[in-house]
Amino acid sequence: xxxxxxxxxxxxxxxxxxxxxxxxxxxxxxxxxxxxxxxxxxxxxxxxxxxxxxxxxxxxxxxxxxxxxxxxxxxxxxxxxxxxxxxxxxxxxxxxxxxxxxxxxxxxxxxxxxxxxxxxxxxxxxxxxxxxxxxxxxxxxxxxxxxxxxxxxxxxxxxxxxxxxxxxxxxxxxxxxxxxxxxxxxxxxxxxxxxxxxxxxxxxxxxxxxxxxxxxxxxxxxxxxxxxxxxxxxxxxxxxxxxxxxxxxxxxxxxxxxxxxxxxxxxxxxxxxxxxxxxxxxxxxxxxxxxxxxxxxxxxxxxxxxxxxxxxxxxxxxxxxxxxxxxxxxxxxxxxxxxxxxxxxxxxxxxxxxxxxx
Amino acid sequence: xxxxxxxxxxxxxxxxxxxxxxxxxxxxxxxxxxxxxxxxxxxxxxxxxxxxxxxxxxxxxxxxxxxxxxxxxxxxxxxxxxxxxxxxxxxxxxxxxxxxxxxxxxxxxxxxxxxxxxxxxxxxxxxxxxxxxxxxxxxxxxxxxxxxxxxxxxxxxxxxxxxxxxxxxxxxxxxxxxxxxxxxxxxxxxxxxxxxxxxxxxxxxxxxxxxxxxxxxxxxxxxxxxxxxxxxxxxxxxxxxxxxxxxxxxxxxxxxxxxxxxxxxxxxxxxxxxxxxxxxxxxxxxxxxxxxxxxxxxxxxxxxxxxxxxxxxxxxxxxxxxxxxxxxxxxxxxxxxxxxxxxxxxxxxxxxxxxxxxxxxxxxxxxxxxxxxxxxxxxxxxxxxxxxxxxxxxxxxxxxxxxxxxxxxxxxxxxx
Numbered sequence: 001x002x003x004x005x006x007x008x009x010x011x012x013x014x015x016x017x018x019x020x021x022x023x024x025x026x027x028x029x030x031x032x033x034x035x036x037x038x039x040x041x042x043x044x045x046x047x048x049x050x051x052x053x054x055x056x057x058x059x060x061x062x063x064x065x066x067x068x069x070x071x072x073x074x075x076x077x078x079x080x081x082x083x084x085x086x087x088x089x090x091x092x093x094x095x096x097x098x099x100x101x102x103x104x105x106x107x108x109x110x111x112x113x114x115x116x117x118x119x120x121x122x123x124x125x126x127x128x129x130x131x132x133x134x135x136x137x138x139x140x141x142x143x144x145x146x147x148x149x150x151x152x153x154x155x156x157x158x159x160x161x162x163x164x165x166x167x168x169x170x171x172x173x174x175x176x177x178x179x180x181x182x183x184x185x186x187x188x189x190x191x192x193x194x195x196x197x198x199x200x201x202x203x204x205x206x207x208x209x210x211x212x213x214x215x216x217x218x219x220x221x222x223x224x225x226x227x228x229x230x231x232x233x234x235x236x237x238x239x240x241x242x243x244x245x246x247x248x249x250x251x252x253x254x255x256x257x258x259x260x261x262x263x264x265x266x267x268x269x270x271x272x273x274x275x276x277x278x279x280x281x282x283x284x285x286x287x288x289x290x291x292x293x294x295x296x297x298x299x300x301x302x303x304x305x306x307x308x309x310x311x312x313x314x315x316x317x318x319x320x321x322x323x324x325x326x327x328x329x330x331x332x333x334x335x336x337x338x339x340x341x342x343x344x345x346x347x348x349x350x351x352x353x354x355x356x357x358x
Numbered sequence: 359x360x361x362x363x364x365x366x367x368x369x370x371x372x373x374x375x376x377x378x379x380x381x382x383x384x385x386x387x388x389x390x391x392x393x394x395x396x397x398x399x400x401x402x403x404x405x406x407x408x409x410x411x412x413x414x415x416x417x418x419x420x421x422x423x424x425x426x427x428x429x430x431x432x433x434x435x436x437x438x439x440x441x442x443x444x445x446x447x448x449x450x451x452x453x454x455x456x457x458x459x460x461x462x463x464x465x466x467x468x469x470x471x472x473x474x475x476x477x478x479x480x481x482x483x484x485x486x487x488x489x490x491x492x493x494x495x496x497x498x499x500x501x502x503x504x505x506x507x508x509x510x511x512x513x514x515x516x517x518x519x520x521x522x523x524x525x526x527x528x529x530x531x532x533x534x535x536x537x538x539x540x541x542x543x544x545x546x547x548x549x550x551x552x553x554x555x556x557x558x559x560x561x562x563x564x565x566x567x568x569x570x571x572x573x574x575x576x577x578x579x580x581x582x583x584x585x586x587x588x589x590x591x592x593x594x595x596x597x598x599x600x601x602x603x604x605x606x607x608x609x610x611x612x613x614x615x616x617x618x619x620x621x622x623x624x625x626x627x628x629x630x631x632x633x634x635x636x637x638x639x640x641x642x643x644x645x646x647x648x649x650x651x652x653x654x655x656x657x658x659x660x661x662x663x664x665x666x667x668x669x670x671x672x673x674x675x676x677x678x679x680x681x682x683x684x685x686x687x688x689x690x691x692x693x694x695x696x697x698x699x700x701x702x703x704x705x706x707x708x709x710x711x712x713x714x715x716x717x718x719x720x721x722x723x724x725x726x727x728x729x730x731x732x733x734x735x736x737x738x739x740x741x742x743x744x745x746x747x748x749x750x751x752x753x754x755x756x757x758x759x760x761x762x763x764x765x766x767x768x769x770x771x772x773x774x
Contacts, residue, residue, distance in 0.1 A: 006427040007507050011558065012515045013551035014526065017458030017533075017543050020467060025533040032536035034655040045534055053534065063495070065384035065401075066472045066481040067391070073465035073472075084468070085530065086461040086485040088578060095534075113379055129488060132411035133404075134436060134452060134495055136419045141411065143381045144373055151376030176674045177488045180582050212718060214676045241675055247420060254415035267582050269574035270648040271624055274581050276679050288412040289369040311618055312652065343678055 022083035022095045024053050040159050041116035042102060054096040056080075056105055059115040059125045059150065059157060062090040063133065063143050071112050079105035089125045089167070091118050115150075115157060123156035123166040123302070127179060131172045137244050138172035139187035139257040140286045145170050148290040149185075152299060163309035163318070168298065169265070174239045180265025182315040183301060184277050185294050187286070188260035189251050192236040196248035200228040204246035212241050259284040259294050263301060264316025275316045281333050297333070304330045323357045361389045361398040365406030365444070369413060388481045397481045400496060403446035404480070410440060424451055424499050426506045429558040432516030433502050449498045450480070453505060454491035454517035456557075459528035459546040459570070461486060471509060478505035489567065490527035491517040515554075521718075522560035523708070526550040526568035529577040536654060537647065538572030539590030539663040540691045545570045548697040549586070549704055556708070563715035563724075566708060573659065574647045580671070580682070585721040586704055587668040587682045592660035595640040602656035607634040619649050664690045667700070669707060669733075670722025680722040683730070685737075687744035706737040740770060 018026060028047035035045045043055040061068070072092060076084045079101045080094035087093060094109075096102055106116050118124035126149055129135065131142030149168070156162065169181030176186055200206070206229055210218050217235035221228055229242075229249070240251035251257070261284065265277030280301070284294050301315070308330060309318035319327045328335045341349045373382045388401040411417055424435035434452035441448035457463075471492075475483060480496030487493045497505060506516065517525035526549060529535070531542035549568045556562065569580035572590040580587035607615050612630065619636075620628045625644050629637035636656075650657045667689065668682030686703070690696050707721065714736065715724045725733045734741060743749075 009426065009428045009506070009558075010510050010515070011554045012510075012513060013554040013557065014456045014547050015458050015513050015515070016547065017460055017462040020458060020462040020464045021533055030532040030538065030541065032532075032534065032538070034536055034658070036655075045536065055534065059378065061379040061381040061384060062484055063381040063384065064483055064485065065381075065388045066476055066483075067387050068379070068384050069468060069472050069483070073468050076465040082465040084463055084465060086457075086463075087530075088486075088527070090485060092485075093530075115378060127488070130493075132417045133408055134419060134434075134450070135417060136421045136436065138417040140415075141408075144370075144412070147373050147376070147378055147380055147382075150378035154377045174674060176679075179488065179579055179673065180679070208717060211716075212676070239675075252416055257415070265582075267576045267579040269576060269581075269644075269646050270651055271622055271646055274576065274681060276582075276681075286415055288415065289372045312622060312648070 020083070022053065022081060022097075024051055024097050025083075025095065027051065028053075037120050037160075038102075040122060041106070041119055043119060052097070052099075054099060054102050056094045056096060056102060056109075056116060057087070057118050058092045058094065058109050059118055060090055060092055061143070061147065062125075062128070072109075072114070075105065075109050075112070079108065087118075089118070089127045091125050115154065117158040121160045121162045121164050122158070123153050123162060123168065125157070126150065126168045126170055127181070128170045129172050129177045135172060136247075137175075137240070137252075139174075139189065139240070139252050140172045140259065140291075141288060142170055142172050142178075144289055145172075145185065145291055145294070148292075149295055149298065152295050153302070156302065162302075162306055164312050164314050166302065166305075166315065167265075173243075175241070175244075180267060180275075180277050182263065182265065182277075183298055184262040184265060185298065186260055186262065188258050188282050189238040189240050189253070189256065190258055190283070191253055191256040192231050192233045192238055193240070193242060193249040193251040194253075195223075195229065195231065196250065197223040197226060197228040199248035200246065201226055203248060204229070206246075209242050209246040209249070212245055214239060214241060218242055254286075257286055258282060259286055259291070261294065261297050261301070264314075264319055266314050266316050268314075271312070272317065272320075277316075278319075279339055280327070280331075282338060300331055300333075325357060360391075361402030361446075362395075363399070363446070364389070364402055365409060367405050367409040370405060370409050385482065392476075392481060394476060394481075397476065399446040400450070400480050401482070403444040404450065404482075404496065407438060407440055407444040407447060410443070419450070424502060426503050426516065429516055431519045431522055431558060431560045434519055435499075447496070450496045451499065451502055453479070453494040453497070453502060454487065454489075454519055454525065455494060455509065455514050456517045456525045456550075457486060457490065457492050459526070459543040460531050460533060462533070470512070471514070474505060474508045478508065489517070490525045490569075516558060518557040518560070518565070520560035521562045521564045522558075522566070523550065523553040523556040523562070524565050524567045525557070526570070527578050527580075528570040529572050531570075531572045535572060537575060537650065537659065539592050539659055540570075540572055540588070540665050542570045542572050542588075542590070544697065545588050545665070545691060545700070548701055549588075552701045552704070553708070562708070562712055564718050564720050566711070566721060568704070574645050575651065581668050582671050582679070582681055583673065584671050584682060585669065586707065587671055588700075589666045589668065590663065591645050591666050591688065592663045593688055594660035594662035596638060596643065596650065596660050597658040598636060598638060599656050599658075600635045603636050603653065604634045606653045606656055619652050622648055624648075664688050665700075667703070670720070670725050672720040672722050676718070677723050677726060680720075680726065682722065683725075684742075684745045685734070685739060687742055703737070703739075710736040740766075
């Protein structure tokens with residue numbers, strides 16, 4: 001087709017959400033008064049006007065086929081006036097104004113194999129990335145990890161068991177698209193990239209690959225008479241940042257790309273300022289299809305948190321209160337030299353006091 | 359209709375058991391039951407390649423260059439490196455489409471999008487990717503243009519990919535949350551739709567993200583994940599319904615309220631009175647939201663609402679994770695002028711960063727490199743003590759401009 005025949009795009013950008021919003025929500029926009037939690041997975045919001053709306057939160061597989069999508073929309077048509085929303089963690093929220101439709105909706109959606117929950121002090125659905133299914137740089141899968149993990153944590157999704165809400169995230173490379181979580185399961189590479197020198201000059205913009213390295217471990221080199229790159233393996237931190245701009249820098253390895261577990265990431269400003277997650281366990285095998293070792297560590301941490309944390313404490317606040325020595329004592333996880341930070345600002349994470357727990 | 363070729367998937371089959379919904383079961387349904395031959399074949403091949411990834415613990419997609427006419431970004435090109443073994447999914451590109459603020463849909467619209475995707479793609483989609491886009495996963499190069507032309511006609515536009523302004527995100531917001539302190543929908547659309555050219559034609563140092571949360575609970579993870587985070591807040595007193603507060607005390611007991619509300623206030627701004635009412639030191643409240651979260655019927659944000667803007671949040675690459683930090687402590691967001699001023703600030707920031715950021719350097723990393731004060735001078739914003747957790751600890755700084763700066767401070771205070 002000639003360029004002149006091509007259809008120019010309509011640059012409409014982000015669409016107006018009000019056209020897709022439940023009329024009760026449109027009418028009471030900015031005028032909600034309070035909410036209650038009638039039961040797990042259900043919220044009841046009451047507006048200044050006295051109008052109310054029920055939210056039913058449903059966990060999904062996130063990678064949705066159109067058949068499943070239509071099942072979920074038909075539930076919305078039957079019980080929720082045809083209006084829904086997705087949360088940041090890919091749960092569906094149905095909006096119901098008629099209280100008598102809440103239980104039938106739950107029954108119908110559960111009959112189709114979906115799970116209601118994820119509100120208040122539960123373990124809500126994992127946020128995750130694309131993984132082997134569709135990413136170009138993944139060290140592991142994403143949807144499969146979530147499926148395996150949520151199969152194990154289903155009771156904690158469906159009930160209010162936890163001291164406070166628990167957000168779990170996964171990331172399938174060390175760029176960490178998955179974000180901060182109370183518990184995060186992230187890829188951790190343990191060996192420098194293997195370089196396919198025959199390809200570097202063809203596919204990589206070498207100066208930008210050199211610039212991408214966080215520790216300046218990459219330099220241009222001639223290998224077998226061809227321009228390529230070399231890695232100072234003593235400096236290399238195995239982050240894989242060179243791999244996206246230069247696929248011949250092969251960082252992913254069936255054996256040496258491991259998983260690490262981090263805790264204490266929290267976006268909320270409630271009680272304390274937002275916090276970053278901290279390393280607790282590494283060298284966990286990347287073991288599809290169900291990643292039992294990673295799931296075991298997550299369940300262990302959740303068990304200790306559930307038993308020992310106070311109401312409203314997020315995982316990070318709990319560890320902060322009881323101290324890291326107690327965390328390693330309670331979980332039985334090993335404390336190693338790798339837990340001590342050496343990145344910029346690392347001294348701020350050392351204990352410059354005599355505050356010691358015995 | 360079934361796929362022409364079925365690949366064995368013993369490992370993936372294990373992901374069909376258990377109580378959580380299975381994406382493998384869903385993909386198999388497309389393979390076995392979809393009446394579009396392309397969908398049946400491409401999903402079958404996808405399962406074959408994914409099984410191969412599970413067996414070998416490696417990914418087999420590579421990027422490339424695919425875009426729709428008139429745009430430079432928004433398609434995530436994927437070409438299979440193992441197309442010889444799994445030829446039907448040789449091309450499997452993702453379309454990033456911008457959702458509404460807060461991700462609202464009618465079921466009719468979702469079905470319509472599903473219909474379009476069935477016509478031109480694999481029938482697989484995700485609501486939503488980590489940046490916030492609807493991800494329509496899996497089509498050919500030819501299919502990207504056809505699908506985009508189709509849905510663009512009824513109101514959907516491409517999101518960002520590459521070094522550009524990215525698709526923005528907002529929380530559920532004022533539409534259904536009593537904690538909301540701003541119109542998240544308007545804020546998102548004012549901001550990101552001012553930069554549609556920068557969304558569609560990547561030409562910035564790296565990605566730039568806007569995220570909006572209606573209150574400091576920050577359900578949208580804006581502070582940690584957005585270059586430009588807008589957080590709803592208020593500056594008058596929080597609203598207290600003492601009768602409802604007493605109801606909580608009666609229901610839960612004084613000890614519970616002391617342990618879970620009063621002593622959990624980060625600035626010790628709360629007290630429990632002898633008559634079971636609450637005392638609030640609003641001057642020292644930092645709007646953390648905790649007490650309001652515990653007792654939403656008794657406590658509410660105030661009515662003089664607005665936003666705090668924090669700049670520079672991002673994830674790990676390249677210098678480590680950074681939180682956004684305060685650049686605008688408080689700003690009203692009511693009138694057209696208020697929104698225009700916020701957009702102007704965003705323009706200033708993006709322009710300055712485009713001029714001064716290094717290749718692949720996020721805005722927060724640039725600020726880390728040049729220092730907050732140089733950044734503030736670059737975008738013409740005055741310093742404010744709300745921008746710091748503490749003042750300087752190092753005496754190694756040249757301070758011969760002190761008197762002038764002190765005069766400026768008193769002048770600004772006099773104007774306020």
